[in-house]
Structures are given as structure tokens and as C-alpha cells.
Amino acid sequence: MQLQHATPILDINQLPREFDLVIAASGFEKRASYIPQLLSGVERRKGIALGFMDRAILSRRRNDKIFGKLDYELVPADGNSGESMEIVLYQFFKGFDRKRAAVLIDYTSMTRNWYASALNFFRHSAFACDQVDLYMTYAPSKYSPPQPPVPNSVMEPIAGFGRLELPNRKSALVVGLGYEQERALGLLEYVEPAKTFAYYTDPAYDKRFVKTVLRNNRYFLNKIGIENTFAHPLGDLRTTESHLSSLCHGLRREYRVILAPLGPKPFVLLCLLMATKYPFLDVWRVSAGERSNTYDRAHIGEVLTCAATFTR
């Protein structure tokens, strides 16, 4: 299938009242079950909660109970692999007999592998459906200060979002900054790109996020220069996409382009959608893996939604 377009939806009440499939994640963050609870009045044929196989800590048990009460099927899943997501989607659509499907994926507490795997599934799979209306929802979190940084252990393309290109051109790196200290720096040292650009969220729902990002990445930002650094609003993916798309298309003539979104998930989603649409992009993940810091993030009451349409 092909990704036709993606549209931000500003009001959760504009979402359809009926879905064929809803997938969420049951994790250790308080906010993991927020949107599924908000949508408890919406009809759905099937609800699946992918439950992390590790780190059953903090709010995990509470979330499991909530999903149970909402009649979601809890499916154990490895956060480092998109396989469980693929299996869930495959099993659902294998017997799906309608021409059009409406799917909601709440990626609030998902790993990049999971929602990337979902996009990959719709991009590549062959089944009877002519059109999939995919709604990706996200609940922004309250501010919590970053924990001491843990070294990177993973720096690689997200499964399904790496290309093969002759290394006869230099690389350009476009980083979405996160607020943990100097994670972007490690990537810069590793890849040694010819050009580097950075995006950071501003305005954010809490100004402390902005201050922390700039403070904890100051060494990296000093290296790449202010002229290569861009602020983007968290809630306005359309504007951000326009800028990012323009940058990437400009770069591709001379460079192999890596998108490395390290920060807020909406920016990660944007990068994945762009790579789905424009296959010349790699999207990398940078992570401390099992040693990643854990944050029991609470929601702030907002919902960001992006609707993407896939057609055969």
C-alpha cells in the first residue's frame, strides 16, 4: 500500500466513533492508559494492548488492570522488536473482509520499533483491504527532570527504515533532540556526517522541556552551530513537516540522509511517515537499550492525533 497523505487532527472528538482495531501499549507510564480510557465510549471490533515483557514496574500493573477492564487483549511484546506488532496486525487483517479499515494506534507509551513496525506493515503487506485510515494518537507528558545519562548502546536504522545506497556520497544527519544529556553527541561522533542539523521542540507544553533540551545538548549545539538548529512546535506537525521535508529534499541531491529523532514521539512519528512517503530517508534509533532510564510520566490532558491514509 502507499501512504497518500497524513493530516493532524486537532480535536479528539473529530475522531471516528468506530474503529476496526485499536492498539495501545501497557507500560510503566501512568499515561499509557489515558487515551484508551478517553476512547472507552468509541466502538471497536478489537482492542489489543501490547504489554512489555520487561520492566513490569511503576504504573504497569495499574495499566494492565485498566486495559483488562476496557476489554483489551493483553499481548506480551518485546520492546526491542516490532515482531509482536506485525503478528497482531497480520492476524487481524488475514481474515479482514472489508475494503476499508479504520485503525487507531495509541503510541503514547510504545517503543519506536512498535509503531514503526505498524507503518511498515501497512506499507508492505498485501491483503484484501483497499484503504486503511490509520489514526496515531499521543498523550504529551508532564515535565519530569531527566535522569543521569546512560551511555548509548544502540545506534542503527529502525527495522524497515534503513536503505541500501552506494557510499559514494557523504552523509547528512538530521537530529530531533531529546532532553537526556548529550545523546545526540554520541551519534554525531559515531556517524561523522558531513552536515548536521538539529530540531528541538519549542514551544513545548512545559517551558522546562525547552530549557532542559538546550542545556543538556549545549555541547552538541555548539558544535553544529545555531544556523543549523531549528525550533519546531510540538503540536503543529504540518509546519514541521514542511520545513523538514524541504531540508531533506535539499540535502538528498548531495548526501545520504539520516533522520535520527531522539526526542518527543510526535517528531519520531513525523520522521517515520516521511520515510514511508520518501524512501530515500533512513530513520535511526539511538537508545541505551535495556539500561534506558525509566520515567513514570503522567499525561497533561492533551491529545495529539495524526491521521494517515494508506491505499492500494
Add this chain to the structure above:
Amino acid sequence: MKNTRSPYDLFNAKLLTPEQVAATFVIPDDFDDLWKPNSVLLMGPRGSGKTTLLKMLTVPALRAWKNRKKARIVMDEMASYAVYVPTDIHWYRQLLHSKNSLVDFPQFRDRVSEAAVTSHILNSLRATMADLIRWEFPSNSNSQTELCEVLIKEWRLTETIPVLSAIEEALVSRIHDIETHCKERVRRYSTDKEMVASDLPNYYDLDYFSAVRVACTAFDHLIIKNGATRKWALCFDELEYAPSWLQDRLLKEIKGSDERFLFKLTTTPILASLAETEAEITHDFTVIRLWAHEKKKYRSFCARLTESVIKQWDEHDTKKASDLFGRSPLEMENNEYQRGSELHKSMIALAKIDRSFRQFLERHQLSPTDPTSQDPQVLHNIFRKAKPIVMHRLAHKKVTMKGKVMYRGKPLPMYHGVEAIYDISDGNPRRLIWIISELMRRTQANKSPKSRMIPVRIQSETLMQAAMEFMVSIQALPDSVGEYRGKKFHVSDVLETIGEYFQEGLLTGPFTIDPIGTFVVDISTPKAILDTLWQAVYRGAIVFVDPKASDITPGFVNKRFRLSYLLAVRHSLPLRLYSEVALSKCIVALPHFVEQRKRIGRKPNFQKELQESLFEES
């Protein structure tokens, strides 16, 4: 936000064209061994000049090189055409990604890897041929069409116009096709895995070396024609990022089964593995080691490189490096043993506050209040070796108003002067260029018009900053974590633990002229630690001290290392080689170090802890 340069982007030959590399090329001592007509294994950490040297062998670089005399010698005597085959982390990760996506289809996976890498090698050869036709054989360029027709046929390209630029496009397109095959075939044959590698286009069967051979033969016949033919030097950069099948092939082919071909391979200071090969060093290939190991002299190259960098800042500047930076206080000078010299005074001062040093002098029949000798043996074996230890211990201690001996919060500056700068760079060109450039930048901001020498304070601060930045870059490395005695660690924790171990022995242990300052990776070293050392040696954070000339045995065990002198600055260690200890012994404190780092959120302040164990002198 100011825009500062870093060691890792300022001079990276990977990002430069051969012409740009040639524009600032300073000949290192090993260059002549590289271009001679033999196969070479060029080993070194990042920034040591491997890519620069390989690119300098290419026709565009040699033609652009201003040192025309040397360029002519190299071009005439090299007797080969260099084909530079680049690689990088991006390509390596893309190949790995492709490999991982085909984990259920091993046969197909291997063929995809070979087809992709072969396409890349052929494209590199194509680029070289284009350069040769342009620069060396312009009068034979009308034979290009014939040559391209051979390449199209032998490389199994379809519907390609017979010009070299179209062949490049065809190879780029082939990579896209391979990528598409990976996705489509896996989907199509997901339930019949045996079929996934069936009916592949015939270019999947190409062997890279056969395809290269036939192309070079065609070039010799069609372009060079009646001229003297040369060998072809296939220059593969960063072998550690090549797929294992290619590494194995190259390390076998370096033996030289086809005399028309030489291989110039670059790789890390330690090989991960060595394919079964009958190749013998010096007979089949030469090993060149581009780092500051025990037997390598690098100061004269550092001096030439430094003066070249100074000239780039100011072409009229004719200062020598020693004028600009002064001499290092840790170097021995003439007359330094004499009464009244700085060393003499330092030894007296230390003897007053350091009992173990006093005892050391007395054991060697030297007066603590007037340590002098006319015996050349004593001067050489005692004074010369004692000097850096004396200076380091003295720099860390002070006597309070009440006469108590304490450790200083910040030691006196010791790292300045031209010799210290060269040593701290470990002879690594990229590192040295950054240090010199940063010193020049700071000097221009602060310069006193009459002063020739950069102030000691600026030199010390710059070197400390370089050390800090280096450590920050190490801390950010991936693929460098493990678990030891229940504690998860990063390789930076290992390096810090080693540094602290050496520092404690140097500063608080009994005075000795041969403290522990190197480590041997013993067989008791846990695998988890060994696995993290690859990045450390590749980045130059640890330096292989005593490689045997003819030994390229893979792995770390039984090899001796020191910390980079840049990291030695962080731990106030002398810039010398000292006695060894088993690595398994000096990492015993690693779990404690990791725990403290987690607890206090930063590197534990061992200096502060040392202060608490006061020397009981008065």
C-alpha cells in the same frame, strides 16, 4: 551559541576530496612504505591518517599535490593505479540492516550482501578509470566507448549508454533494485522460503574480483594500449566495517594470487579475526602501524605537521613550534642534574614533604637535602627516570600555612611545551591538528604583540579541554557496554578505573621510578570487558604498546596497552611507558566506580578522596 570545531570534524579525510587532502598533506614517515609496489595492511586508530594516506595514492591527489618532486617520484615508482574503495558507518549499518531483515533467508541474505558490495567496488573502479582517462590518458578517451561496452557486458548491466557516467547511474540503480528485491521477495515467498533466492538477476552471481580483473584487463588493452601497464592497487578503507565475507576474502587475496593486483587495506590496531591465510608478513604484505607504539618515532612528523598548521593560520608566520609553545618541563635538559637546577630544587622540595621519596634517595646514597651525583649511571638510571615522577608528585601536593601536607584540588600545570603537545596527541594527526588549531585560535584572541610564546596557562587549559572532549566522545560511544560483577558498565568506566588505578599508585604509593603505567590483557579478563575494548582501541583511547613487527594475531589477550596520553592528562599521569599490571587486577574497583557514578551522578572525585588520606609529613 558559538560555533566551535571539534577533533572529529576539523580534519576528517573521509569528508574531503583527494585534491583537498593533497592540499594540506604532510608526509608521514610511513608514506614511502605505503606507496611502494607491495600489498600493505595499514593499521591505526581513528584520526591516525589511514584515509589520508590511501587517498594520497590516487591520481587526482598526486596531480594536485604541490610537492611536485615527490609526487613525480611516487607516480613513477608506485607502478600501480590506486583504486580507492571507501566505506563508512552509514554503509555498514545499512548493510547490517539489510542482513538483519533477511535473517530467515540466509542464502538470499548472503547473495544480497555480495551483490551490493560488489556494485560498490565496481563503482569505485569505474571512478578510478574515469580519473585515469581524464588525467593520464586523455588522448585515448575515444576508446572509452569500447571500454564501457566491455564493462556493461561483463558487469551485466542492461540498457546502459556506454559512457562511464551512465555506468555509475546503472550501478546506483542496481542497488535500488537489490533493496527492492529484499522487500518484495521476502513478502512474496514468506511461506516458501526456498524460493526467495530463485531466479535472481544474473548480476547476483558476479564475483567482485573476477569482475574487477576483467575490467582492468580491458582498460589495459583499450586505454593504455601499447604503453607500459601497471598493477592495480585495490585500496579498501576501514576493513572493520566491511562484511565478514569480504574481510576474509581480502585477507586471503592479499597473498597475491594475481600478480597484477596489490591490496592496500586499512583497519583498526587490533584485528578481530584473521581468516585462514597463508600470507606471510614482509613476503606477501607489509604491516604499517600508524600509532605511537613503543618503537615508533613520531615527534619529527608532529613537528612538520604543526608547522604546516601554523602556516595555515598565518602564511607569513615562520615561528618554529618550539618558539611558540616552549619546551616541556618534563623533558630532560642539559645541566639539569646540576646543583641549583630546577630538578635539583624540586627533588629537595619533594624530599621535605614525601617520606617515601626521602627514603628512596637514601637507599640510593643520595642526600635528600642535596641530591647530586657525578656518576653517569646514577644520572641516567635514577635522575632521568625520577624527574617526571618527582614533578607529578610535587605538582599535586602543597604545604598549608600550618605546615600540613595536603593534596591540591587542582594540580600545578605540567602539560605544556612542544614535546608534551606532541606526546599528548599520540602522534595522531587529527588530534594534533585540533590541538594546534585551538591553540592558534586562542592565541589570536589573546595575543600580546611582543610575545612569541603561547602562555602556559592557555596551553594547559587547551590540553585539558581536549582531554575532556575526548572523554565526552568516549562516553557517548555505542556498542561499548557490558556487565561485570552485577554492575552494568560502559567502556568509559573501564578507562576511568584504569586511570584512577595508575594515579593512585603514582601519587599515593611509595615513590618508585617505575610505577605501574601499562596493562596487559590477561586471560582472566572477563569477556564482558574484552568486548568493550574494541571501541576503545579504535578510538585511540587505549594504545597497543608493543606490537611485534610480524605479528597480527587477532584479539587482545597477552597484549600490552597504555591509556592514550590524552586520557593521561585527565588522570595527571606522566607521558611515559611504565611497568605493567594485569588488566583483571586493575579493574577490580570497576563495580565500585560504577556504583559511585550512579549514586552521585558523575565521575567520583578520587582527587577529593586522595586528599583525605594525607601524607603524614611535616
